Amino acid sequence: MVFFVPSRLSVAVGGVVVAVLVVWRKKKRKWELSRILPAIVVIRVNYLKPFDGESAGSSQATGFVVDGEKGIILTNRHVVGCGPIRAEATFSNKEEVSVSPLYRDPVHDFALLRFDKTRLSFIRSFPEIELAPEAARVGLDIRVVGNDSGEKVSILSGTLARLDRNAPSYDGYDDVNTFYLSAASNTSGGSSGSPVLDEHGRAVALNAGGSTHSSASFYLPLGGVKRALDSARRGRRLDRGTLRVVWRYQTCDELRRSGLSRDTEKAVRRRAQGLLVVDQVVGPRAAKLVEVGDALIRVADGQSFPRFDELERALDSRVGRTVDIEVERGGKRVCATGVVEDLHALVPSEFVEFGGGVLHSISYQTQRRGNLEENGVYVACAGFVLDAGGVPSHSVITALNEHPTPTLDDFEAAQAELADEDRATIRFYHVGDRFNDQVATIRINRRWFPPLRWVRVDPPSVHHHHHQHDHPCWESREMPAPRSAAVGKIKMKPTHPIKTKPFFQRTHATARANRVVSSLCKVSFDVLHAIDGVVDWHFAGCGVVVDSTRGLVAVDRNTVVTSLGEASVTFAAAVEVPAKVVFAHPTHNFALVQYDPSVLEDDDGPSTAPFSSLEEEEEEEDDDLKIGDELVFVGLCRANPDQSLSQKVTVTEISCVNIAQARVPRFRATNEEIAKFDQVLNKSLGGVLVSRKGQVVATWACYSFYSWHDEKNYEAFHAVGVRALVDVVSRWNDFDLHSIGFGLKRIPLSTARTSLKLEDAWVQKLRERHPNRSQVLSVAQLAHDEASSDVSEGDLLLGIDGLATATFRDVETATRDKSNVQLTLWRDNAVKTVTLATRRVFKSPGTDRVVVWSGLLLQRPHRAVLEMGAPTTNVYCSYFLYGSPASFSSLKACRFVLQVDGTDVFDLDDFIQVVSSIPDATTVRLKTSDLQGQQVANTLKTDYTFWPSHQLVYRQGDWLLLSF
Incomplete structure (x- = not known):
């Protein structure tokens, strides 16, 4: 069948056919990705200190070169952060270079990094990606190229669906006062900072985030980015202004329900489909200017119904000056005049290290999220001193020792009056509970944590390539302390006399309880470093006074979990005195802490518990x-x-x-x-x-x-x-105590007789030794050392020095006063006799030396490690500190350090001797092995600016901090 079509229709149809062919050919256009792939880099960032709500640690993301001549890379602000960082960029040829922040936007999610191209040896030309914000349109096919999910290079496709989405809301940092673009490209972690490309290889947006519940991805428009880049190229920082007002875009249907007048709606619809509306007012100044729900009609003398970019340009050009705005409130026009503040000044550029924590001023982001006042000192990380006192991270300190602390300067002045080991009150509130003021007592610690104040030193311009790329752009100084402050040993005496009777009232029903109750006390212990495999930071338990004359208190080892920390003893919840750990038993669940008994009057002090002699x-x-x-x-x-x-x-x-x-x-x-x-x-x-x-x-x-x-x-x-x-x-005065040195377990005599073929004669001897016990001891937990080399797992311990042993107490009684004993063992269906050198129990708190280098916590292998197998070396990494070079290089805990730069290290002295000669900002090769002997090679780059080398050594009953 043939159809005839009129000529005019034929032309129309032909026009359609031609149009379809054009579209088809356009879609077949080759994407120019190979040209721009060398401009896309993988960024690895190490966040050296907790800052502005973000924790220390490391992450990876994407960036791309936007100026190859000057060495400028664009990425997200949430990647760079506002605190001290160390960052590296890896190009497509796998060449790595250090990068440092050039510009961080105070609000929007973009930042500029700079690198010194002279440090790249194998890249001859530096391709760059052109920014084309004007090319973004609904229906545009895009490619998101970046380090998605840590895959180095991933190419995700999508189609721009929206250009006027409000900024997404995350758990932490949020962008505000800008539109976002969106598409279903399903980006995930690692793709932050990726360019959103059109088919010409131009960046039309910057990938910023995505939804975890759908494939939606969110992109930052590049209008503001382009302005900041142009300013950086000219050697200037882009001015950023604010009225401390968060605006949100609302469409006309929402506005009508909010009371927008019909005349205004008619005028709005001629240009757009909505208006900017006040979503949040931050601080008292902004509250005098606008109210929540106000619709923005005009700013300065600009065009009516401004969009985000127009509002931003108007404020940025008037920093430090006044600006007139017009809003509609409840159908009526309202005019107001406000002062435009410098938005950069609302981002912290200083911080204080105090007691192991990090404090800084309240940022605009934190103030906005928590609806907070501007005054106060924000606790980015509580650290040892504040956390032990009950002041958590993400709190705001308002006073220290009754001195108000609205600024960091006030806090520095207040802490300058406090000496080491002083007690001080601190007033604070939590960011999420601003109306609940709280008071805590902290114990100042200057000997382990000298207070430092850090200030960010931004590069003057992009042309200063010789600024230290290998180090964060921060400088520090020591904070003042009282002239009389002596930093040294733990002060065992409180600063005020104790007159309260420090014992519980004897009101129990039995005389036995009343006789003992005055010997009980609460022992608190705060861990300094996670050595010896500890699992928490703060512990409390019940102690019992075992010697009131010496001030010795026994407590379980789940309270005193390690030797390195601060202890205190509280009697009857009335008197708290400092104490120190003086002994920890290597195999039994008790330790001894010691307080100064002279601080308590003899008549009112606690009594020694009545133990059997x-x-x-x-x-x-x-x-x-x-x-x-x-x-x-x-x-x-x-x-x-x-x-x-x-x-x-x-x-x-x-x-x-x-x-x-x-x-x-x-x-x-x-x-x-x-x-x-x-x-x-x-x-x-x-x-x-x-x-x-x-x-x-x-x-x-x-x-x-x-x-x-x-x-x-x-x-x-x-x-x-x-x-x-x-x-x-x-034995405390003349301490000489020994133990068998390995673990034992109980086995029924019936099992020993039938399964292990134990002779009847020995069964009879063991039963005669303890008629009420039908058991024999078996070797179960060997600590691998020379002393236990003649003993094997599974041996039955029949006797020591000719005396049958069937209980743990039998073994302890037979070995406690002897340096060598003769063991009678049952092994392989026969009696074996071996001589064993008993293990001496030292009068010490346990681990007595910790080396801290590049964030690694190194110690001698403790007993629990020796039970896992023979150590390959005596340099054991018990943990690492987040934000350190060790953390950045993915070094693991529970490992032995075998070599440093090819040199074998056998103990901590060897290790210190080798690393002491390694300069700052130097790459170091480490060979380590895990507890199973599997070896791994790692590298890290030293950073003595933020992570200086030191060791903690227990000498003469106290811990000393020594640098090396």
């Missing part, structure tokens, strides 16, 4: 605890530690501690028997158990254990006998 122990070879014992538990209430509690219990079972090693090796108690009772004890911080004789026979101690099932840490309380504690206290 060592002589009594030798006369009575009974166990600490036996089934059927009627005891009284006396402890401190968990919810209200100012109250003591007591409870009668009966021992129903004798068990033993069996704690598996955690993923991160840390202390676990071994060779301890525990008692179980006929009822559940009240929730407490811990306490003691008292016999009918009125003597303390056990402590109610807290144990920490790790669950491999859900990879979480848990706590449990158990009653453990005090004989091991008495061994230590009774």
Whole structure:
């Protein structure tokens, strides 16, 4: 069948056909991506310090060269941040160069970085991507090229769907007062800062973020970016003005519901589909100018119904001057005049390091998010001192020791009056709870954390290429301190006399409880560094005074988790005195802290708990605890530690501690028997158990254990006998104590006889040794060293020095006073006799030296690490600090350092000797191995400006901070 078409229609149809062919050919146009790919770089950023709501750490993103001649890269502001950073850009030929911030926009999500092209040896020409904001239109096909999901180069396609989207809202930093473009390109982490390209290879927008619930991606328009780039090329910083008003675009249908007059709507629709409306008023100045809901009609003498870019240009050109604005409020026109402030001045350019934390002024972003007043000092990171005092991060400090602190200068002046170890009150509120003022007490620490004040030094212009690219553009100085402030040992005496009676009232129902209660106290411990595998920073438990003359207090090792930290002892919630850790048992769950007893009057001070003496122990070879014992538990209430509690219990079972090693090796108690009772004890911080004789026979101690099932840490309380504690206290003056040095577990004699073929004669000897126990001990946890080389896992320990041993206490009694013992073992169906050098228990708090280098926390392998296997070296990395070179280079914790720049290191002295000669900003090669012996090679670049080298050494009963 043939159809005839009139000539006029034929022309029309032909026109359509031609148009379709043109469109088809246009879509077939080749995308010019290969030309611009060398201009796109992968950016790695190390955020050296927490700043303005963001934490320290590292991230990666995308950027692209916008000026190859001057070495300028465009990326997102949320990538660069406002605090100190170290950043590197990797080009497509895998050549790396340091970059430093040239311009950060105070509000919009873009920043300019600069690099020194002379430091790139293998790139002859630097292609750049042209900015073409005017090319953005609805329906434009785009490509987003960048480091999406860390894949170095990813090309995502999309079509621009909107040009007038309000700025997206995130959890942290938010852009305001600008339109955003959007498309369904499904960008994700790592693609921040990617160029949004048209088919000509021009950037029409800057990728900024996306939705986690859909494929929507959000792009920043490039109008303001182009103005900032032009200013940077001229060696100037773009002026940015603000009225401290957040505007939001609303369409006419929304405006009509808000009371927009019909005449205004008619005029608006001739030009656009909506108006800018006041969304938030930040601060009292802006509140006098406009109100929330006001619709913007005109700014200065510009065109009516301005859009975001027109409003921005009007304010930027009037910084420091007044501007007239006209708004419509409830259908009526209102005119007002306001002063345009410098938006750059509202971004913090200084910060203070105080007590391990980071403080700075309240930024415009924080003020806007929390609807805060401008006055106060923002806590970007609480650090050791503030966190220990109960002042959290993201708080605002309003006063220090009753001195108001509206600015950093005021805070610096207030802290200058406080000496090391002084107590000071601090007033603050949380950003999310501004009307709830709180008061806390902090303990000043200058010996570990000398206060520093840092100031950002921006480059004068883009032409200063020789500004230090390898270091952040920040300078520091020490903050003043009292002239009489002596930084050294821990002050054991409070600054004011103690007159309050520091013991609990004896109001319990039993005389046994009343006799012991005055010996109880609360022990608090704050961890300085995460050494020894610790899992938290602040701990509290119940202590018992074991020697009031010396001021010795025993507490479990889930309270004193490591040696490096600050301890305090509180008596009856009335008197708190500083203390220091003087002893931590390597295998048993107790440590000793010491306070100065002279600060308490003899008549009113706490009394020594009534423990059984060592002589009594030798006369009575009974166990600490036996089934059927009627005891009284006396402890401190968990919810209200100012109250003591007591409870009668009966021992129903004798068990033993069996704690598996955690993923991160840390202390676990071994060779301890525990008692179980006929009822559940009240929730407490811990306490003691008292016999009918009125003597303390056990402590109610807290144990920490790790669950491999859900990879979480848990706590449990158990009653453990005090004989091991008495061994230590009774020898305190002339300390000489030994232990067997490895872990043991209990095995039923029936299992030993049938499965391990133990001879009947030995079964009979063990039963005669303890008629009420039908058990034998087996070697279970060997610490790999020379002392235990003759002992193997699974050996049955039958006797020591000719005496049968069936309980943990048998072993301790046989080894505590001897440097060498003869062990009788059952191995491979035969009796073996070996001589063992016992392990000496030192009168020390445990780890006594920590080296901090480039953010690595290095120490000797502690016992828990030795239980994992033989160490490859004595330089063990227990942790790393975020924001440090170690963190930036992805160095891991729980590793041994084998080599530094090809030089073997066997101990901490070797390590210090090697690294001491390494200059700043130098790449260092490290060879490490994990706990299984798998070796890995890493590199890091030193940064002694922000991460100076030092070590913490325990000498003469105190910790010293030493630089190297």
